[in-house]
Amino acid sequence: MPRIPSITRKRRSRARRPAARVGTSHPEGLRLIPVEAATATARPATIDKxxxxxxxxxxxxxxQHLFAAEGEVRSRSVSSTAKSLAFAVGETTASVGRAKSAAEKASVRHEQIRELLSPYVRRKATSSRGYMLRTAALLLGDTAGLAGAAxxxxxxxxxxxxxxxxxxxxxxxxGLAAAQLRHAQQAAERQTEDLPEALTPYRHLFNGPPKNMRLPGVAFLVAALIVLLVSVGIFALRSAIEGTISGLxxxxxxxxxALASFINSWYHADAVADVLxxxxxxxxxxxRRHRRLAGSRLIRKAEQAGAQEKSIVAEHTHRGVAAGAHIEADKYRALLVSPDVIGHGPAPDAVPAPVTGAQPIKRVRPA
Incomplete structure (x- = not known):
């Protein structure tokens, strides 16, 4: 019998051939030869292996061990990458879970508020866009006039x-002082004593206008002073350059x-719409935060490394099993040419021994 190392090298090279080429045959070139009778000798019971x-x-x-070891070598880099990212991925995953919970709660809260308060909204859905555009236009015009004079x-x-x-x-x-006046006017329209229990968290929207209007009055006074001072300043500046008519x-x-800003704020103000x-x-x-965390590059990199590691290990595990099965077939072919020693095959009532080469090796990792 040849020495095992030489057989190992030979079998290893043969086992590494593509699966489609291993053990291929041409059945169309074979035929069954008719005989008068067929006889076979069972394997002697005195022979085990x-x-x-x-x-x-x-x-x-x-x-099997060689291919398992090669799989470990091939997957070592991606395995170490996945291991090094494990802690960070765990923390990020926890953050994703918290972000998901927060997003679900915020979505439920938004749906509840919209269902409860949408009948009380007086502002159009596109009002905020127009409000910002008007405010920007007013600011631009006032800035241009004063900058040109200066x-x-x-x-x-x-x-x-x-x-x-x-x-x-x-x-x-x-002009934003108009929002306070508008809120008070709308609160008077919504005021009710018989408030449903579902609207209890938003009672402040249905309590009516404030009893004490002193603070809003102070805000209106400050706003009027701002308008007066800016107008007088521009009047004086333009008068000094271009005369009284230009100053006026x-x-x-x-x-x-300033008055247009007041009207703009009045038109846009709606406390209920602000809550919505x-x-x-x-x-x-x-x-948005949940989706950003869930699509984190760190998680994608770790998942990719883990998938590559599993794929490499699975590939080499299957290759090892296939190589073992190929050697198993060689063994039976070797036995086939010695029927005078071990017979043509096991007896029908004999229990066949387990095939050691067909069982994949479990991957063992150090603790």
């Missing part, structure tokens, strides 16, 4: 534009911009 069979079984086991007076352009933006923002902001014109425009939009914004932000 010959050294030939034991050698092939050992080679079968060797092939530059004509000899101020540095950068300083003139910065100061004009500040004054224009003050004028537009003064631009001062009146500044006051008109705030809930919708919270739901969108929570959902």
């Amino acid at each position: 010959t050294y030939l069979e034991l050698g092939h079984d050992a080679l079968t086991l060797e092939q 530059i004509a007076l000899g101020e540095y352009p950068a300083l003139a534009v910065a100061q004009a933006i500040s004054a224009g923002t003050a004028t537009v902001t003064a 014109t631009f001062g009146g425009l500044a006051a008109a911009i 939009e705030s809930a919708q914004h919270d739901a969108l932000v929570a959902d």
Whole structure:
């Protein structure tokens, strides 16, 4: 019997051939030869396993271990990558779970608020877009008028534009005082004593206007002073450059911009719609955060490394089993040419021994 190492090299090279080429035959070139009678001799009961069979079984086991070891080598880099990212992925996964819970709660809260408060909304769905556009247009016009006058007076352009933006923002902001008046007017319309239990968390929207209007009055006074001071400043600046008529014109425009901002804020103000939009914004932000964490590059990299590791190990496990089965077939072919020693096959009532080469090796990792 040849030495096992040489057989190992031979079988290993044969086992590595593509699966489609191993053991291929041409059945169309074969035929059954008719005979008068067929006889066969069963394997003697006194023979368990010959050294030939034991050698092939050992080679079968060797092939499985060799391919399993090669799978470990091939998957070592991706395995280490997945292992090094395990802690970070675990923490990110926990964050994804918390973000998902927060997104679900925010979505449920938004749906509840919309179902409860949508009948009380008086603002159009597209009102916020128009409000922002009008505010930007008012701010731009006021800034242009004041910046042009300051530059004509000899101020540095950068300083003139910065100061004009500040004054224009003050004028537009003064008009926001209308929101308080509008909220009070709408609260009086919604005021009710018989409030459903479902609306209890939003009782402040149905309590009517505030009893004490002193603070809103102070806000209106401050807004009026802002409009007055900006208008007088523009009037004085334009008068010094272009005369009284120009000063009155631009001062009146500044006051008109402040009043337009007041109307713009009045038209847009709606406390109930603000609550709805705030809930919708919270739901969108929570959902966006959850999707961003769920699609994290770290998680994708770890999942990819883990999938590659499993695929490489599975591939080499199957290759090892296939190589073992090929050697098993060689063993039976070797036995086939010695029927005078071990017969033509096992007896019908004999229990066949387990095939050692057909069982894949379980992958064992160190603790």
